[in-house]
Amino acid sequence: MASGTVVVVGGTRGLGRELAQHYADAGRDVVITGRDESAAAACAREIGGSTRALALDLANPHELADRLAGVEDVQHLVLAAIDRDSNSVRAYDIAAALRLVTLKLVGYTEVIHVLAPHLQADSSILIFGGLARDRPYPGSTTVTTVNGGVTGLVRTLVIELAPTRVNALHPAIVGDSPQWRDMPKERFDALVARTPTGKLVTMAEVVDASRFLLENAAINGINLPVDGGWLCM
Ligand SMILES: NC(=O)c1ccc[n+]([C@@H]2O[C@H](COP(=O)([O-])OP(=O)(O)OC[C@H]3O[C@@H](n4cnc5c(N)ncnc54)[C@H](OP(=O)(O)O)[C@@H]3O)[C@@H](O)[C@H]2O)c1
Numbered sequence: 264m265a266s267g268t269v270v271v272v273g274g275t276r277g278l279g280r281e282l283a284q285h286y287a288d289a290g291r292d293v294v295i296t297g298r299d300e301s302a303a304a305a306c307a308r309e310i311g312g313s314t315r316a317l318a319l320d321l322a323n324p325h326e327l328a329d330r331l332a333g334v335e336d337v338q339h340l341v342l343a344a345i346d347r348d349s350n351s352v353r354a355y356d357i358a359a360a361l362r363l364v365t366l367k368l369v370g371y372t373e374v375i376h377v378l379a380p381h382l383q384a385d386s387s388i389l390i391f392g393g394l395a396r397d398r399p400y401p402g403s404t405t406v407t408t409v410n411g412g413v414t415g416l417v418r419t420l421v422i423e424l425a426p427t428r429v430n431a432l433h434p435a436i437v438g439d440s441p442q443w444r445d446m447p448k449e450r451f452d453a454l455v456a457r458t459p460t461g462k463l464v465t466m467a468e469v470v471d472a473s474r475f476l477l478e479n480a481a482i483n484g485i486n487l488p489v490d491g492g493w494l495c496m
Contacts, residue, residue, distance in 0.1 A: 265478075267338025267383060268292045272321070272374055275306040277440050278391065279343030281466045282473050286339070287312035294334055296344070321370025322346070322362050328377045337381045339477045342371045343391045347442070349402035360405045367409040372416065379424060387428040387477045390417060394435045394490050414486045421484040428483040430476040435490035438463030459492035 274283040274295030287293045293314040297303035303316035319330035321344055348363045350356050371390060382388075395403045396410035413431050420429040436443050436454055443463075454463060472489045476482055488494055 265291070265338060267336045267386070268294055268334065269339045269341070270294045270296075270334060270337055270378065271341045271343060272296045272319075272371075273342070273344025273391075275303050275316075277343070277442060278434070278437065278466060278469050278473075279341060280306065280310070281470050282341055282343070283314065284310050285470050285474070287314045291338075296330075321366040321374070324365060324369045324373040327370065327373045331374065331377045334378060335381045336383070337378050338383065338386055340375065340378055340382070340386070340388045341391075341473070341477070342374060342389070344370075345391070348405050350405045351402055352404055355404075363405045363409055364412075368412045368416065371413075375420065375424075379427075382424070382427050384426050385480070387430070388420065388424070389473055389477050390429070390431040392431050392433040392486065394433050394488060394493060396433055397488070397494060417484060417486055428480070430482055430485045430487065432469070432472055432476060433486060433488045433490075434469055435464050435488070435493045437466055437469055439465050457493065457496055458490070459495060462491065464489055464491055 269286040269291050271279045271283040273279040275297030283293050283295045287310045294317060295303060295307055295314060296317045296319050298318060298320050300318035303318055307314040307316035317330060319327055346366055348359055350359050375388060390413050392410040392413035395406045399407040417429050417431045455461060469489055472487060476487060
C-alpha cells in the first residue's frame, strides 16, 4: 500500500479536484489548495476521506513557503492551478501576462522548491500544461508561452530532483470539465469533428493518464498530450 500525502495545488475545481477525489476515495491523505481558505475547506469536506485544505495564491510566490508550512512526507505533488487568460501580442496586457507567467512558471516552481525537502526517493511530480502549447488560438499568447515553459521545466526538474520523477500532462479541451461543459453546441461539435477519436477528452481519462504519470516508476521526463489524437490532425 502506497503511503505519503498527495498534494494537489488547484484541487478545489476541475481536473485537480477530480484527481484529489480519486486519491481520497483510495484512502490516501490528500491536501488540496485554492485561493480562499473557507471555500477550500468546504471543498475538502465535500471530497471527504482524509482531505485537508490550504489557501495559497501562486501569483504571490513570496508567500508560498509560509502557506505550505506543515505539508510533509509528499508522495505525489500535482500542480494543476490555472487562472484563465486571454492575451495577444497586438493588444498586449502586460499585467495579465505577468500574472499568468508568475502563477504558472514561478509559482509552480516555488511550490516545488518549498516541498522538495519533503519528497521521498520514490515521490513523483505532475505538472499540468495544455495543448495550446502546440495548437495556439487567438488570445493564447501567454497560455501557449507558459505551456511551452512547462515542457522546459519538466526537463530541468528531472535532472535537478533525481531520483524524483517529474512529468507533465497536456490536455486538449476536456469536454466535461467545469470550464468547458457548458460551451455552445456548435463549438462542441466543431471540436469533436477535429478529434480523431470522435469525442472530446473526459475528466476520467485525464485522471487515468495522471495516475499513469504519477505512479509508473519508469515514467520520467514525459510531456504527454492527452488529446484523442488532435495533434495528428
Ligand atoms: N479543462 C480543460 O479542458 C483543460 C485543457 C487544457 C489544459 N488544462 C489545464 O489543466 C489544469 C486544470 O484546469 P481546470 O480546467 O481543471 O481548472 P479550473 O477548473 O479552472 O480550476 C482551477 C484551479 O486553480 C485554482 N487557482 C486559480 N487561480 C489560482 C491562483 N492564482 N493561485 C492558486 N490557485 C489558483 C482554483 O482554485 P480557487 O478558484 O478555489 O482559488 C482551482 O482549484 C490547468 O493547468 C489548465 O491549464 C485544462
